[in-house]
Amino acid sequence: MYLRKIILAVLLLGLVIGGIFVYYVYGVFFSPNTAFQNEEAFVYIPSNATISDLEERLGPLLKDYASFEAVAKRKQYTERIKGGKYVLRKGMNNNEITNTLRSGNTPVKVSFNNQESLETLAGRVAQQIEADSLSLLNAFRDLTFLKEQDVNIDSSLGLYIPNSYEFFWNTSGVDFRDRMVKEYQRFWNEERRNKARSIGLSPAQVTSLAAIVHKESAKVDERPRVAGVYLNRLRKGMLLQADPTVIYALKRQLNNFDTIIRRVLFKDLTIDSPYNTYKYGGIPPGPITMPDISAVDAVLNAEEHEYYYFVANVENFGYHKFAKNLQQHNRNKEQYIRWINSQNINR
Known part of the structure; x- marks a missing residue:
């Protein structure tokens, strides 16, 4: 009888301890x-990354980082920490958080346009992904x-x-x-390449x-009308004489693409640069900016x-006045020069 009571007590104690253990494990997991109070948080x-890196970034988002780490170790996540952007939802438990960090790497949207150099492109992209501007530029x-x-630095x-x-x-x-490069090849499909060949140009x-x-x-x-002007000039063997190329040449000479140049002066037209289309014929050796798809x-x-x-149309800003001959163009140009002088734009 006494032995039976001891066995019963041990069984009851085991059940209590087991219950406590199960409750603890359930709570931890x-x-x-x-x-955080928002519906979502990004990490x-x-x-x-090391465990220390993980704690530094994840710790502020959790009530109890130690319990998370215990679950993460149990599920062997801490042995294979994966880099990326992860979305945590309000009210997630440690099991869900660990599973998200193991397989929930979420894409980010990377946008860029109108960069004038590889350096500015690298800086723009580095703001949006993990790679820094130097590693991007080196690539x-x-x-x-x-x-x-089959390109060089300029092109x-x-x-x-x-x-x-x-x-x-x-x-x-x-x-x-x-x-x-894959996106470039996708963009330059056979249709676009055929159109380029039809006007005698490479992509x-x-x-x-x-x-x-x-x-x-x-x-x-x-x-399309502006493009038609330049193609007409190329076919006739004329210089392109595009002011933006002179501005770009000046910026390259100054090694400062943040320079603001609102007016091209006559002295600027003599700058010795392959990008100066007042001095050198044909198309420049590379793009003076990253052109829009349009x-x-x-x-x-x-x-x-x-x-x-x-020339710029001062009666309809943003648009231009087009001319078939130099005499007509000079009349349009005089109107533009009078306007720009009235604005005191010297540079």
């Missing part, structure tokens, strides 16, 4: 453990890569088609660059000309006309 885990400038793509900006793309936040500089030349068109007119509906398509679908000149 399945009790809500988020400390960015760097590549090659862009890699000589083996440039040779494989390589054209490889990056401005748009919005989805990337994982922990994308490296090389992976970003290689993805952009790289189209991009460089589109960059000028982009700078000349912010009006998408006017760009500008590229404007060149490929240029308006057919007999215009060879254009």
Whole structure:
């Protein structure tokens, strides 16, 4: 009888301890453990993160980081921490948080446009993914890569088609660059390549000309007409004489693309640069900016006309007045010069 009581007591004690253990384990695994009040919170885990890195980024978002770490270790996540952007929802438990960090890497949207150099492109992209601007720039400038793509430093900006793309936040500089090459090849499909051939230009030349068109007119509906002017000049063997190329040449000379130049002076037209289309014939050796897709398509679908000149229309700002001959153009230009002088724009 006494032995039976002892056995019963031990069984009851075991049940109590087991119940407490189960309750503790359930609480650690399945009790809500988020400390933020918003419906969602984002956590960015760097590549090659350590447990310390994990605690630094995740700790402020949790009520009890130690309980999370216990679950993460139990599920062997801490042995294989994965970089990326992760979305935590309010009220998540440690089990859900760990599962999210193991397999819930969420893409980020990367957008860029109108960059004038590889440096500014790298800086823009580095604001949106883990890779820093230096690693991106090194990837862009890699000589083996440039040779494989049959481009040089000057023309390589054209490889990056401005748009919005989805990337994982922990994308490296090389992976970003290689993805952009695939996007470039997708953009330059057979239809666009055929159109380029029909006007006697390569995709790289189209991009460089589109960059000028982009700078000349912010009006998408006017760009095919502007493109038609430059194609007419090329066919006739005329200099392009595009002011934006002179501005770009000046910025390169100053090594400062943040310089604001609102007026091209006569002395600027003599600058010795292959980008100065008042001095050198043909299309510049590379794009003076990253042209919008609309500008590229404007060149490929240029308006057919007999215009060879254009100047800003001060009666309809943003647009231009077009002329078929120099006499008509000079009349239009006089009106523009009178207006710009009245604005006291000296540079």
